[in-house]
């Protein structure tokens with residue numbers, strides 16, 4: 307059980323998150339959607355303390371952290387309980403796929419090399435990248451890099467996996483393999499927060515969708531509720547715009 | 559008689575070669591000076607670079623001040639200051655804190671290493687700082703996200719990558735340092751150049767001895783350059799990698815299981831009850 311309370315973040319005079327409350331059950335896949343610049347990335351980054359919020363708290367399985375004034379050990383423990391998958395993969399350039407996945411296990415979890423290797427190989431296999439374990443990121447396609455990044459995050463056994471637009475830096479033909487991988491791990495019971503512009507995908511993979519706008523949660527419900535019968539005007543406008551973009555060119 | 563010899567033998571070509579062994583005896587001193595100073599320069603330079611990158615208050619101002627002083631004064635002046643200053647400092651310690659440093663025994667070699675190490679650190683700090691900040695932020699964030707502390711991220715991720723960037727610059731400065739050790743005479747250290755002067759003083763064949771010195775320094779530089787190139791090569795990531803062939807192929811049933819899971823997921827996965 308993950309409870310986020312009154313999460314606040316602003317950049318100078320730009321209030322990005324204006325008191326977010328969110329309860330997430332174990333195994334939930336929460337899709338986060340909303341207009342560009344509305345603070346979806348900021349929300350995930352605040353949870354992982356890559357951005358320091360101005361206020362709020364998060365508790366994961368009863369372990370509560372005040373986000374704005376936290377000790378170093380709390381920061382580390384929060385980060386160790388969460389995993390992050392970045393838009394631009396952010397693999398360690400000088401490490402092979404296998405070493406990328408092993409790194410956290412050895413350095414942070416203090417696992418023995420051999421044990422870490424076995425874990426890492428299992429994770430690479432899960433995302434279908436075992437055959438590429440000796441490759442460096444520069445030898446991998448974007449989709450492959452993202453799958454390794456997912457394996458790296460999963461290897462740490464996070465209680466909450468944060469995915470920030472995991473496919474939006476990919477060439478269209480590579481999007482499918484990554485979505486397939488995410489769908490796969492979603493079905494294995496990982497708790498996830500997924501920011502994505504792939505509406506159809508969110509609809510398919512999430513069991514709960516949140517629409518973020520103006521620093522607040524505007525819609526919150528099942529995919530069907532949010533996509534098909536949005537209550538707020540802002541969400542309706544957003545979907546209408548999305549829909550227009552999706553029309554084949556000749557009808558415009 | 560002497561004059562005649564000089565006229566008939568304006569440049570004693572043989573002497574240039576014959577003096578080499580006498581000079582080479584002091585090559586180890588030169589290299590030790592350079593290596594030890596470089597070590598200090600690297601450690602201190604890294605420290606200064608981290609202070610500047612992490613913008614640590616107070617220390618940051620001190621670091622900027624220190625770098626400014628070192629870069630704003632000639633190396634030879636710094637060496638003299640160390641040579642005369644360190645014994646004075648020890649004398650002061652002895653007087654005021656009752657310590658018993660043996661001032662007369664404090665070697666000029668240590669003063670020279672100290673001064674050249676500090677000098678080197680100020681220049682290395684800039685090279686290392688630039689290299690550290692060239693490391694892509696995303697990788698540092700990724701390291702933080704898996705739960706590494708900053709020292710862990712520094713050691714495991716940032717430094718290995720920054721190293722490859724800093725290496726050419728640091729290599730250059732090491733080569734400069736090897737030649738710069740010839741200033742160590744200011745601290746009464748006899749290294750190669752000082753020995754050359756001594757040899758020249760014996761037979762007044764200064765020109766020959768400096769030519770011999772030039773040859774040695776040049777050769778050393780070439781060797782060091784080669785070694786640096788080798789290290790650079792070793793740090794390079796391979797161009798191409800074979801796809802692993804020996805991994806166990808997925809069994810048919812595993813593939814089926816996974817497909818089944820995906821099918822289940824897309825079509826029939828029940829929407830879980832919401833918490834609210």
Ligand SMILES: Nc1ncnc2c1ncn2[C@@H]1O[C@H](COP(=O)(O)OP(=O)(O)OP(=O)(O)O)[C@@H](O)[C@H]1O
Nearest residue numbers: 317318320322340341342343344345346347348349
């Ligand atoms: N470091 C920063 N300094 C100042 N403003 C920032 C910073 N990071 C983000 N912002 C601002 O915060 C707001 C939210 O940004 P964020 O990246 O979270 O949006 P987003 O919902 O992820 O958008 P997108 O869908 O385009 O990725 C934006 O207005 C952005 O300009």
Ligand SMILES: [Mg+2]
Nearest residue numbers: 346347348471
């Ligand atoms: Mg974003």
